[in-house]
Amino acid sequence: AVILSPDADKKADFPGLLTPEGAPWHYLDTAATAQKPQAVIDAISRALGKDYATVHRGVYARSAQMTQGYEAARDRVARFMGAKSADEIVFVRGATEAINLVAATWGMTRLSAGDRIVLSVLEHHSNIVPWQMVAERTGAQIDVCPLTDDGRIDLGALEALIGPRTRLVSLAHVSNVLGSVLDARKAADLAHSVGAKIMLDGCQAAPRMILDMAALDCDFYAFSGHKIYGPTGIGVLWAREELLESMPPWQGGGAMIDKVSFQGTTYAPPPQRFEAGTPMITEAIALHAAIDYVDALGPDRLFAHEAELARKLREELRRTNAVTLFGPEESAGIVSFALEGVHPHDLGTILDEENVAIRAGHHCAQPLMEHLGVPATARASFGLYSDENDIAALMRGIERTRRIFG
Numbered sequence: 205a206v207i208l209s210p211d212a213d214k215k216a217d218f219p220g221l222l223t224p225e226g227a228p229w230h231y232l233d234t235a236a237t238a239q240k241p242q243a244v245i246d247a248i249s250r251a252l253g254k255d256y257a258t259v260h261r262g263v264y265a266r267s268a269q270m271t272q273g274y275e276a277a278r279d280r281v282a283r284f285m286g287a288k289s290a291d292e293i294v295f296v297r298g299a300t301e302a303i304n305l306v307a308a309t310w311g312m313t314r315l316s317a318g319d320r321i322v323l324s325v326l327e328h329h330s331n332i333v334p335w336q337m338v339a340e341r342t343g344a345q346i347d348v349c350p351l352t353d354d355g356r357i358d359l360g361a362l363e364a365l366i367g368p369r370t371r372l373v374s375l376a377h378v379s380n381v382l383g384s385v386l387d388a389r390k391a392a393d394l395a396h397s398v399g400a401k402i403m404l405d406g407c408q409a410a411p412r413m414i415l416d417m418a419a420l421d422c423d424f425y426a427f428s429g430h431k432i433y434g435p436t437g438i439g440v441l442w443a444r445e446e447l448l449e450s451m452p453p454w455q456g457g458g459a460m461i462d463k464v465s466f467q468g469t470t471y472a473p474p475p476q477r478f479e480a481g482t483p484m485i486t487e488a489i490a491l492h493a494a495i496d497y498v499d500a501l502g503p504d505r506l507f508a509h510e511a512e513l514a515r516k517l518r519e520e521l522r523r524t525n526a527v528t529l530f531g532p533e534e535s536a537g538i539v540s541f542a543l544e545g546v547h548p549h550d551l552g553t554i555l556d557e558e559n560v561a562i563r564a565g566h567h568c569a570q571p572l573m574e575h576l577g578v579p580a581t582a583r584a585s586f587g588l589y590s591d592e593n594d595i596a597a598l599m600r601g602i603e604r605t606r607r608i609f610g
């Protein structure tokens with residue numbers, strides 16, 4: 205059974221799920237970005253309003269309170285991820301910035317010619333391009349792990365691919381196109397067996413899985429606030445404390461220093477070392493509210509809810525006999541498909557007229573599109589507020605599209 209609906213009406217918490225006329229908007233693009241619950245909107249409004257001040261500097265009470273709020277957000281993220289300490293949490297602009305930070309600091313100092321970085325076919329461009337940039341500068345090489353027939357990262361192939369020169373394995377915990385879930389602990393064990401580090405792109409996992417850094421045994425973990433029902437402009441890089449300590453700073457400026465003089469500058473310890481400039485104060489406070497919201501519902505229940513919706517949608521799509529489905533049967537709430545004879549963009553446009561929002565395109569995963577042999581897919585992705593009505597609206601829209609296209 206679908207776990208969170210229809211009795212637990214979560215839609216009421218999300219003002220973004222209505223059209224301007226107040227009709228239901230069937231938002232099936234949560235993998236791109238999640239709608240925000242009122243609690244998050246209220247938190248950001250308070251933080252920008254009556255609570256607003258800078259952090260870490262002011263001697264006045266308002267600034268001290270804001271600093272407390274900012275650091276409380278870091279503590280909350282640490283608890284949410286099962287981190288050993290809040291010092292392992294670096295606030296960044298998003299997952300993209302987190303991966304770039306690791307590539308530019310750890311990557312640029314640890315990689316040299318002949319070293320190997322392992323990625324997979326299904327990675328988002330943000331977990332490909334930063335490594336290509338580092339590879340270009342260091343002479344490191346990229347190996348690409350293939351997928352199983354049903355679209356999961358093939359861990360058997362990963363085992364064969366990694367070797368003594370592998371320094372880093374960087375993989376999506378959950379695919380943003382196929383919804384496939386990685387056995388992350390197995391991947392970590394394989395990486396560590398050759399002395400490599402492992403980074404997980406947790407963009408699609410953080411909104412729907414219990415994160416436990418100790419159990420995953422990974423080295424770096426990244427996610428974006430806006431995909432976990434929080435605001436844009438903030439994300440999280442988690443790394444083992446000893447790794448963060450060993451990494452040189454990336455951006456220079458205020459807040460990341462110990463002492464500055466023209467004779468030489470010394471740097472603050474992590475996480476401050478990696479947070480140059482005035483940080484995303486209001487965003488961090490709103491992210492705290494988002495994590496409270498998600499945690500109260502239970503990420504494992506959200507996973508079950510969205511996986512069940514994905515299973516139902518796959519079943520309905522299959523019943524049309526006009527749809528190609530991509531990805532594994534067991535999907536973390538993300539369904540990519542092609543409707544026979546209809547370009548995904550045309551489908552998306554017709555669905556929009558029916559107040560149904562899906563994504564159509566390459567989903568920032570062009571190598572995966574090439575692997576699937578399509579230029580684009582249509583993608584429906586669920587969030588905690590999704591329910592069977594959204595699936596019904598999508599199916600009505602697909603039927604209408606089929607009639608239009610004859």
Ligand code: PMP
Pocket residue numbers: 235236298299300301328330331376378379380405407408428568
């Ligand atoms: N990785 C995955 C799996 C994603 O889904 C996304 C966002 N689509 C990203 C990375 C990049 O996240 P952001 O654009 O928020 O930095």
